[in-house]
Amino acid sequence: GGCPSIQCETNQDVLCQSCASGVVTAAHRVAQRAAEPCLFGKGGTCCRNCNMGPCQIIEGVDQMIGVCGADAATVAARNFARIVAGGSSAHMDHGRGMALAFLATARGETPYEIKDAAKLRATAQRLGIDPADKATTDLAIEVGTLLVNQFGQQEGGLALMKRAPKARQEVWAKLGVAPRGIDREVVELMHRTHMGVDQDAANLLFQAARCALADGWGASMIATELSDVMFGTPVPIRTKVNIGVLKEDEVNVTVHGHEPVVAEALAMAANDPEIVAEAKKVGAKGVNLAGVCCTGNEILMRRGLPIAGSFVQQEVVLATGAVEAMVVDVQCIMQGVSPAAGQFHTRLVTTSEKAKIPGARHIAFDEHRALDSAKEILRQAIAAYPERGKHYIPVHQMDVVAGFSHETITYMLGGRFRGSYKPLNDNIANGRIRGVAAIVGCDNYRVLEEVHIELAKELIANDVLVLVTGCAATGMGRAGLLTPEALSMAGDGLKEVLEAVGCPPVLHMGSCVDNSRILIAATEMVLTGGLGNDISDLPAVGCAPQWMSEKAVAIGQYFVSSGASVIFGPSFPTTGSKVVTDYCFREMENLYGAHWDVAQTSNEFANKMLDHINAKRKALGL
Template identity: 35%
Template sequence: EEVLTLTPNPATRDLLEHMADLKIENLWDRFEKQQPQCGYGLRNLCCRMCQWGPCRITAKARRGICGRDENAIVMANILRALVAGLAAHWRHAHEVILSIIAAAEGRANLPIKGETRVWELVDKLGLNCSRDNLKEAALKVAFVLLEDLGRLTWQPLRLLEAYAPEDRKEIWRRLGVLPRSGAYEVLEALHMTTLGGCTDWKEMAVQELRSALAYCYATLFTSSLATEILFGIPEPKLARVNYGVLKADHVNILLHGHSPVMVEKVLEKLNTPEIKELVHKVGAKGIVVGGMCCTGDELLARYGIPTVTNIMGQELALGTGAVDAVIVDMQCVIPGLKIVADCFGTQIITTCPSNRIPGAVHIPFDPERPETLDKDALQVARLAIEAYARRDRNKIFIPSSTTQALVGWSLEAILERFGGEDKIARLLKEGTIKGLATVVGCNTPKVPYEHSHVTITRKLIEGDILVTTTGCCSHALLNAGLCDPEAANLAGPGLKRVCRELGIPPVLAVGGCVDNTRTLRLFFTVAQATGAPLAQMPLAFVGPEPGNEKTVGQGVSFLTHGISNFIGFPGPLPVPLPSLREEATSIDDLDRGSTEVTDFFAGEDLKELLGAKIFTEPYPELAAQAIKMHIKRQRWSLGW
C-alpha cells in the first residue's frame, strides 16, 4: 500500500497495478511473503560463520556456541558485508583492466579513448613512458592498476598514494589502516572472521577501515578510471529518461549490470547495416536502447542513452511487456527478472561468466580471450532484434512518463562548468551554496520505493545544498526530474541563482556507483581550494535506501576521508527498529544489537579518529533535517 501512495514516480504505481492485473508476481509480493523477517538477522545478531551455528544473541544466550559475543558477531557481519562488496567491485575492475591490456596489446578490437586520463595517470604514478605511444602508456598504467587489485606483500596502494589527500594519508598511517591490495584485504577479512579467528571487535573495526580503503582505491578508483581510459571522460549532454522512452513499435533493448565493455561493443553492432536490415525484416520501426542500474548510468553519462530504472524497477520494466531483450553483465541482476521475462517471452542474454541465470542465453565476454568479442557482440545484437518477432502485443503497457535530464557530470565537466574549483570554494565560503552532499545507493523494499531518495534530495536542494548522485538513487532522482536544469526552480535562492547562471541542474548525476570516486575527487579538490581540512568541510554522504552489500564500503570509504554518513534503514549498524522508535527508551540494549560497535561508529570515538561518524535515520524528513544541521555545524566550525 505504502509503495503505491508514497513512491514518487507515477509510472511505478501504474506498472505495479498493471502487473497485479496480469497476476505477475514481483519482489514486493515476495517481500510480503517473507514477513515477519528475522529480528536477529535484522539487527545483525545472527552468526553463520561456522557449522556449529547458526547462533543468535538473546537475553538467555549472550554468546554464540564458540563464545563469540554480540560485538564480535555484529562487527564480523559488517566486515564480511564490506568485503563481499569489495569483491564485486574487484571483479568489475579486473574485467575493465584486462580489457585495457587486450586493447593496448592489439588483441581486442577496443578503443583507448581516454587519452587525457592515461597521461594523468602516467604523471601521477610517475611512470616512464614515451609521449608518442599511447598504447604503451595505457599498458603500463593498466599493470599498475592490476597490481593494486592483487598485491600480496606490503606496499602502499599506488592509486591511494597518487590520489588521496596528504592529511588523510597521515591519519591512516597513524591508525595502521593502509591496505596492501583489494584481494589481500578480502582474504584477510574472511580469515579474521572464521571460527576461532579474531574475536576482538576493535581489531575487526580496524580491518573494516583498511578494507574500505582497499575498496575505495583498489576497486572504485580503478574501475572508474579504467573505464574512462577505454571509453573516454563523459561530457554534459541532454537526455530523456524514464519508462516512457520505450516505444511499442520499436525493438526495445535494455542494458543492465555494471561493466560496460561488452555492452559498448553491442551498441556498436546495433548501428551496423546488417542489424538495421534485420530490424526492418522483423517489422520494427527502429531500436530503442535503454539502461538499467549502473551500466545504464555509465551509458547515460557517456552517450546520453536513456535510462529506465534501477534494481527494484527491473521487473517493472519487463512488466511493460514491451521489452524484447535484456542484455546483462554483472551484479544487481535479480532472479526475479527472469521470472517476469518468462511471462512475456523476453530474451535474457547473460554476458559475464560470474552472472549466470538458468534458462537465459549465455554469450560470455572474457577479456583474456577477446578474439571473439566482435562476433559475439553481433550475435547478442542479432538475438535481441529477433526477439521482437515473438513479442505478445496484447500485454503491452508503457507508462507515458519521460523526464529531461542534463547528464555526463565527470569531475572535469563539473569543474569546467563552474569555472574551476576556486569558484566552487568561493560560493561555499560566501554561503551561496551551503554545502555539497552526495545522495547515492540502492533501494530496499523495507521502505517506500524511492521515497527517501527523492524526499531527502528535494529538502537538501531547497536548503541550497548542491547534490551529486550515482547508482540506483540516480535513477530515482533522474526520473523525478531533479537532474533537469528546470529543477533549479526547486532549489533555495543561492543554489537556484548558480544553477540558472551556469545552466546546470541542482542534482548532478555523475555516473555508476564506482563513479562515487568522481564525487570524492570533487570533494578533495574543493576542500583544497578552500584551505579547510576535508573533515571540517560542509559535506555529507547520504545512503537512504541501503540494499546491496556493496553499499557498506561506499559509506565507509567516505567515512575514512572524514565525511559523515547519513544512512537509512536498515543500515549496517544495528539500531532500534523504526517500529520500536516510540518505545526506544524502554527497550534494553540487546534490542539495539551491539551497543559497543554501534556506539563506536555512530559516536564520538570514531569522530575523534576520523573526524566523521555514521548517523542512522530512517525517516527522510528527519534525515534531511539532520544533514542540514550537520552542514550548518561544519560551516560554523569554519567560521563561514
C-alpha cells in the same frame, strides 16, 4: 488499484498492468512475506560462521552468547566486516575486469579504443609514470600493467591513494588502515572473520576500513578512471529516463548490471548497418538500447543512452511485455527477472561466467571478440521481435542532464580558464552554497517514502549542492530533479550560482563505482584551499537512504574512513550491538573525523545532514 504501493507513479501504473498479466515483482513479494526480516539477522547478531550454531546473540543476556562464547559485539563486527568484504569484492572484480579489458585494448586486442588520451596522460602522471614522448598505446600498456598489478599486490600502498589530501594519508598511516594491495584485504577480512580468529570488535572494524579503502581508492577508482580513458570521460549530456523510453516500433534491448564493456559493445553493434538491416527485416525500425541499474548509468553518462529503470524497476520493465531481450552481466540482478521474462517473448541473456541464472540463455561475452558477441546477443532480440504479443508501454519518461564527472564539475563551476574548484569553494565560503551532500545507492521496496526525492528537494531549497550516483540518481531523474529547470526549487544562493552555468541543482556523477568521483571532487575541494586541510573539514555529508546491497556498505565505510560522514537508512546493520553501533556512530568520529549514522524519513535525513553541514561551516569560521 490493488497493487502493493511503491515508489513512483510509473511503477504503480505498470504494476497494475503486471498484476493484470500475473507478473510477480519484488513489490508483490515484499507484500506477500508475512514476517518482518529476522531481528537477529537485521541487527547483525546472528552468527552462522560455524556449525556449532547458528547462534542468536542478545547483547547483555549471558545465556544468549554464542556456543564458542562470542558476544554480540564480536558477532556484529564480524558480520559488518563480511558485508564490507562482500561489497568490496564486487567492485574489485569489476575493477579487475576493467583493468584487464583496458590492457587488452591497449594491446589492440579489442574493438574498444583509448578515447580520452588526455586523461590517460594525466592518470599516468598521477601514477608516477612520465608520459613524455610515449605513444598512446605504449603508455596505456604501462598504465594498465601497473593498475592490474595493484589487485595482487602484497606490500606497499595503493598508487591512487596518493591523490588524497596529505592529512588524510597521515590518518590512514597512523591507524594502520592503508591497504597493501586490493584483493589481499578481502582475503584477510574473510580469514579474520572465520571461526576462532579475530574477536576484538575494534580490530575487526579497522580491517573492514582497510578493505573498504581498497575498494574506494583502489578498485572503484581504477574502474572509473580506466572506463573514462577507454569509453570517454563524461561531459554534460541530455537524455531521458523511465519506462517510457521503450519504443513501440523498435527492438527493445535492456542492458542490466554493472560493467560497461558489454553495454559499450552492444551500443556499437546496435548501429552496425548489418544489425539495423536485420531489425528492419522483421519490421522494426532499429534496435533501441536502454539501461537498467548501473550499466544504465554508465551508458547514460558517456553515450546519452536512456535508462528504462532503476533497481526496483527491473521486473516492472519486463512486465511491459515490450522488451525483446534483457542482457545482464553481474550484480543487482534479481532472480525474479527470469520468471518475469519467461511470461513473455523476452530473451533473458546472461553474459558473464560469474553469473548464470536458471531459465536464461547464456552467451559468453568475450571482450576480445566483443562485437561478434554483441551481435550474437542482438540477433536473439531481433528474432524475438515478431513474437511480441500483448504489451503496454507507459508514457512516463523524463528529461535529464547527466555527465558530471569531477572533470566536468571543474570545467562548469571553474570556468574555461580557471579550471579549478576555487569558484565552488568561494561560493561555499560566501554562503551562496551552504555545502555539498551526496545522495547515493540503491532503491528498495522496503522503503515506502520517496526519501531520495523529498530529501534532495529539501537540501537544494537550503542551498546545498546535491551529488548523486547509482539508482538514487535514476530516481531523481524520474522526478525531474536532473534538469536545469529544477533550479526553480533551489534556494536563492544555489540558484544564482548554478543558473549562470546552466547546471541542474542535482549533479549526476555516474554509477556506484563512480562514487570514486566524489572522493576526488572532495579531495579537489581540499587541495583548492580555503575549506580546511582534510576531507573531514569540508561542509559535506553523504547518505544512502534506501541501501540494499553489500556494496553500499563498503562505499559508506570508505567514505567514513576518508573523512566524510555517512547516514544510512532505513536501518543500520549492527544495531543488535550497542557496543559496535556506538563505535561506528561515535568512536569513528575520533578516529577518522567522520562517522556513520542512521535515519528513516526524508525529514530526519535532511535535519541531520543540514546540522552536519552547519557544524562544519561553523568550525571553519564560515
